[in-house]
Amino acid sequence: MDNQANLETAQARIAEAPDPAALAALERELLGKDGLLGQQLSAIPSLPPAERGPAGRAANELKTALTAGLQARATELAQADLARDRAGVGFDATLPPPQVERGSLHPITHVTRKLVEVFTSMGYHILDGPEVELDWYNFEALNISADHPARDSQDTFYCDEKGSLVLRTHTSPVQVRAMERLTPPFRLVCPGKVFRQESTDATHEHTFHQMEGLVVGKDISVGHLVGTMKTLLRGIFGRDIDVRLRPGHFPFVEPGFELDARCVFCSDGCRVCKGTRWIELLPCGLVHPKVLQAAGIDPDEWSGFAFGLGLSRLVMLSHGIDDVRHLLGGDLRFLEQFSC
Amino acid sequence: MLISMRWLGRHVDLTGIDPEQLALDLTLSTAEVEGVERFAPYLSDVVVGHVTERIKHPDADKLGICQVDVGTGEPLQIVCGAPNVAAGQRVAVATVGTVLPGDFKIKKSKIRGVPSVGMICSERELGLSDEHDGIWVLPGEPTVGAPVAEAIGIDDWVLEIDNKSLTHRPDLWGHRGIAREVAAILQRPLLPLETSMPELGSEDPVSVRVESPACSRYIGLSIDGVGQGKTPDWMRALLLATDQRPIDLLVDLSNFVMGDLGQPNHTFDRDQLSSEGIVVREARDGETLVTLDEVQRNLQPSDLLICSGGEGVALAGIMGGENSKVKEGTARLLLEVACFEPVPVRRTSSRLGLRTDSSARFEKHLDPTLPLQAAGHFARLLRELQPDVSFPAQLVDVGDWSDPACEIPLNPDQVRRSLGADISDEVMTTLLTSIDFGVQSQDGGLMVRVPSNRATKDIGIEMDLVEEIGRLYRYGNIPEQHLVGALVPPPVDHRRELTESCRDLLAGGARFHETMSYSFQSDSLHQMLGLDGDPYVSVINPVAEGSARIRRTVLPSLLTLLEPNRRQREEVRLFEIGKGYRPEEANDRGEPKEVHELGLVLCQSKSDNPSFEQGALARLMAVVKDLLGALQFPDLQFVPCEEPSVPWVHPVRRVELVVGASGKQAGTTIGFVAELDPGLAGPLGIDGELASDTAAACVSLDLLLEQEPSGTSFVPLPRYPGFKIDVAIVAPDEVPARDLAHAIEKAGKGNARDLVVFDLFRGEQLGADRRSLAYHLVLQNDKKTLTDKDAQSFLRRLERGLGELGAELRS
Incomplete structure (x- = not known):
């Protein structure tokens, strides 16, 4: 048999x-x-001694040649494989990926967290209080006496005929409650649910969320209030926002203010600010001496x-x-639209 | 409240003042102005015309053909049907193209064949009054061709002030009060107003007896010789501008005095009063009065009544009585100007649902010195308009009142500290003086005299003066400051940490959606869920029938959300962290016990043959297990519960959540996970095409907070490799999985780890009431490498252990 011919046939098959x-x-x-190789090797012992050497060498050469051929073809096939993978046949970049569902946090939670972050960074306590509240805390201790007209406008849900228990109308x-427990100086905010007895429509709701803030210290001034509110707005909106104070009457503060913030949605009047470029943001004031007392x-x-601060309102605005x-x-x- | 700039101009010079700027000034210093509007803009669109000729229409008796000069050269020919139009008159002409109230556009027309260009207007056509018997003949000789409003001096701007921002300011319920603020803001003088009583006769006055402290002052002024007369145009225009419909001279004058000074007043027909005069007393039970709006009012002793001859003639401070109403032709009057206490007026008017301009003012606690000024103002204006009136009797002025004007010491340093602004004593003095406060230096500080119109309610303490100075100085001029204080971190709030962690874990890994619900739960929901018998905190004035109850627990709120959400989604995963109230555990102050809960629901469309791990109950248990594990309660156990804590769960498919159990310690039940009772699918609306597999879970955050979390202690990493094996066990249904797990652990002698069930299978080949459970586990030892031999002996031991339970290894 012709070794060379065998080798060529084998190489062709490898290829x-x-x-x-x-x-x-x-x-x-x-x-x-x-x-092929096995046959050649197994034939060697039966050869005359003088031919065994050359036959062995020939078998070795055959093995080397075949191994190289196989190796080369293996590399070739691997390269072809890679080339095919790289060609990415059938990939469609516009095919949408499978849906991964996620959960969500309520927007009130988001805005509360944002505010809590700003306030804790300034050393405020975060407090909680009951939604079913004693008349004393909701009204009397806040300088809102039984016959105060503010009780009319606050549309209270009463839990008993005596009126001693109410759903809190504000935070x-x-x-x-905090002032009774804490020793000044202190700073605190309390987010929570509040209630007003009114029928609901797109802009009115009998249950909503607020965040109360209170700072008690030595020589706390209107200037501190303004500075704090500007810091707060910077925390929420990420930039400086102008505010203005104007007189506002609330029995538990003196003087009392309405704080307006420069409209963040427009520079020349829009639907949100009703064309005024100011958004009524929160009522505030210096704590009335009677309330401290x-x-x-x-x-x-x-x-x-x-x-x-009206959290529900802030959520709606933002x-x-x-x-x-x-x-x-x-x-x-609705809920799914907010992140987790 | 509506404020007319022209009216304000009677009290302070507003020359050159822009209405918008004035509105802004008032908003920043006094009260919120919600809107600025031009008064009756159409009065500026119609022009003054001079009727030069009127001839009869050839084809209509009642029509006239007028030539009207409107200052454009050629007179306009206008056909007019009014009987009172005559040559020489100045009239209001709407020319072609003008739009009148009601979107009525004037066009060229032909009336009975005669061309007519324009219209001569009646008062009604201009929205000035109901007068339409004839055209409006303009007073005086206004400039022909000029806009009517400007030409006769009734053009105006109206500011709308938010009433809520005036509740504490009785002095601002009239134009003079607002003018005082405006004068201070603009630094212009408040013009003097003469209100002294005109000359009075010497007849005996009407007797007035006040029997109730709810009337602190009552002034009665007798007026004679009141004739027919029209209210002057300037006054009618001011009333119109402030949304008061002109009626007749006396009513208009009464309203004008109220709108001017803020003092309500009332006129009686003196001839209708008894000779015994007026008695002010509390109403008797069952007494009634027909008020001017012709409604019969049932009264109570808490209502204050003005009486004459034993019967009521007016509801004090709220509305007059029909019986003593001043009618046309009444010549003899009694003017009442009184001071009624705010609280009784407010109670009566709210009870009767009768809020009037008068009651709104008395509620604010009016200045008791004001009635005398108002009576004088009324008398002088009436005399001006009707020179023939006389005041035959002396004034009656009774009641128990005192001047509320008071003095308050003011420490200027306190003002500077509170406002955070360096305002000098002099500036403070100027600001306070500008609103009629008296200021004197005293003892190194200031002594401030508060005038009576500010002292009834608003101003009583030093901080009230700080507000006056601050608002007039303008808060916008106060520099902002940062708080300065000790840097002490707030105390750790474990509940807050817990709730926030729950939120993150549930919305994150568990992919649940957070919701927040109303605290109210409906009676019908409670009935449906068998919760009707529980005690609830309830409101006595709910927004809707049957929704007065405040929830005891969060979950029922979530159950109401299943149906609407299942309509939109195949799967509903919701959680809420909220509060519940338990009145039966109220404390001695009457506060109901407040509980904090986490509620979860998982509701998915029902599938025919779900694998065990796809069921809602198993999935929700996994979520809760994962949540509590992450919160460092890895020892959470699901315990079969005999007695369910709530009636609406599945009678069998439910487990309690127990943490802290170890050895003999029983642990604490902190909640449950359960399927919904199948009978509730219909009532909750999740049946039929919305047929669902629903599980709910409740975790008491209060109880969880009382438990000690495990903390994280490091376990050294294994030094010897373990190997994974799977075992499948066939067991009768009555053998609980817990026993099988014990058998595996026992057979593993401490080496069987990470046990996980990965399949649950039933089938004919297993026999009836038998199931196959398949587990992954790892065999591993801390001291040596386990071999195949160890695995074989583990399986042998397991085989024996299972045999004792009636179970076997599945080959």
Whole structure:
């Protein structure tokens, strides 16, 4: 048999091996005991001694040649494989990926966290208070006596005929509870749910969220209040926002203010600011001496400021939500729009 | 409240003042101005015309053909049906193209064949009054061709002030009060107003007896010789501008005095009063009065009544009585100007649902010195308009009142400290003086005299003066400051940490959506869920029937959200962290016990043959297990519960959540996970095409907070490799999985770790009431490498252990 011819035939078969599995089978066939090489090797012992040397060398050369051929083909196939992978046939960049569902946090939680972050960074306590509240904390201790007209405008839900238990109409009662418990100086905010007895529509809701703020210390001034509010707005909106104070009357502060913030949505009047370029943001003021007194704090020694931020309103403003009822409606199509 | 700039101009010079700027000034210093509007803008669109000729229409008796000069050269020919139009008159002409109230556009027309260009207007057509018997003949000789409003001096701007910003300011319920503020802001003088009583006769006055402290002052002025007369145009225009419909001279004058000084007043027909005069007393039970609006009012002793001859003639401070109403032709009057206490007026008017301009003012606590000024003002104006009136009797002025004007010491340093602004004593003095406060130096500080119009309610303490100075100085001029203080971190709030962690874990890894619900739960929901018998905190004035109850627990709120959300989604995953109230555990102050809860629901469309890990209950248990593990309660156990804590859960498919159990310690039940009772699917609306597999979980955050979390202690990494094996066990249904797990652990002698069930299978080949559970586990030892031999002996031991339970290894 012609060694050379055998080798050529084998090399041709190697070159035609279509895939690594076929190549492996071919390798077993060619280099195995019964294969081309095996036959040559097994024939050597029966050769005359003088021919054994050259035959052995020839077998070795055959093995080297076959191994090299197999190796080359393996590399070739691997390269072809890589080339095919790299060609990325069938990839469509515009095909949308599979949906990964996620959860969400309520927008009130988001805005509360944002504010809490700003306030804790300034050393404020975060407090909580009851939604079912004693008349004393909701009204009396806040200088709102039984016949005060403010009780009319506050549309209170009463829990008993005596009127001693109410659903809190604001988060301000937490001020009094805090002042009873804490020793000045202190700073605190209390987010929470509040209630007003009124029928609901797109802009009115009987249940909503507020955040009360209270600072008591030595010589707390209107200037501190303004500075704090500007810091707060910077925290929420990430830039400096102009504010203005104007007189506002609330029985538990003196003097009392309405704080307006420069409209963040426009520079020349829009629907949100009703063309005024100011958005009424929060009522605030210096804590009324009677309120300090009612909570056992000496108004001659200590003073403070307080503010009440409408969280529901802030959420609606910042997300452009057109109907307040979405907030407590529990509709997934609403909730899903907020991140987790 | 509406404020007319022209009206204000009677009290302070507003020359050169822009309405918008004035509105802004008032907003920043006094009260919020909500709107600025031009008064009756159409009065500036119609022009003064001079009727030069009127001839009869050839084809209509009642029509006239007028030539009207409107200052454009050629007179306009206008056909007019008014009987009172005559040559020589100055009239209001709407020329072609003008739009009148009601979107009525004037066009060229032909009336009975005669061309007519324009219209001569009646008062009604201009929205000035109901007068339409004839055209409006303009007073005086206004400039022909000029806009009517300007030409007769009734052009105006109206500021709308937010009433809520005036609740504490009784002095601002009239134009003079606002003018005082404006004068201070503009630094212009408040013009003097003469209100002294004109000359009075010497007849005996009407007797007035006040029997109730709810009337602190009552002034009665007798007026004679009141004739027919029209209210002057200037006054009618001011009333119109402030949304008061002109009616007749006396009513208009009464309203004008109220709008001018803020003092309500009332006129009686003196001939209708009994000879015994007026008695002011509390109403008797069952007494009634027909008020001027022709409604019969049922009265109570808490209502204050003005009486004459034993019967009521007016509801004090709220509305007059029909029986003593001044009618046309009444010549003899009694003017009442009184001071009624705010609280009774407010109570009566709210009870009767009768809020009037008068009651709104009395509620604010009016200045008791004001009635005398108002009576004088009324008398002088009436005399001006009707020179023939006389005041035959001396004034009655009774009641128990005192001048509230008071003095308050003011420490200027306190002002500077409170405002945070360096305002000099002199500036403070100037600002206070500008609103009629008296200021004197005293004892190194200032002594401030508060005038009576500010002292009834608003100003009583030093901080009130700080506000006056601050607002007039303008808060915008106060420099902002940062708080300065000790840097002490706030105390750790464990509940807050817990709730925030729950939120993050549930919305994050568990992919739940956070919701916030109303605290109210409906009676019908409670009935449906079998919760009707529980005690609730309830409001006595709910927004809707059957929704007065405040929730005891969060979960029922979430159950109401399943149906609407399932309509939109195949799967609903919701959680809420909220409060519940338990009135039966109220404290001695009457505060109901407040509980804090986490509620979760998982509701998915029902599938025919779900694998065990796809069921809502198993999934929700996994979520809760994962949550509590992350919160460092890895020892959470699901315990079968005999007695459910709530009636609406599945009678069998439910577990309690127990933490802190170890050895003999029973642990604490902190909540439950359960499927919904299948009977509730219909009532909750999740049946039929919305048929659902629903599980709910409740975790008491209060109880969880009382538990000690495990903390994280490091376990050294294993030094010897373990190997994974799977075992499948076939067991009768009555053998609980917990026993099988014990058998595996026992057979593993401490080496069987990370046990996880990965399949649950039933089938005919297993036999009835038998199931197959398949587990992954790892065999691993801390001291040596385990071999195949160890695995074989583990399986042998397991085989024996399972045999004792009636279970076997599945080959």
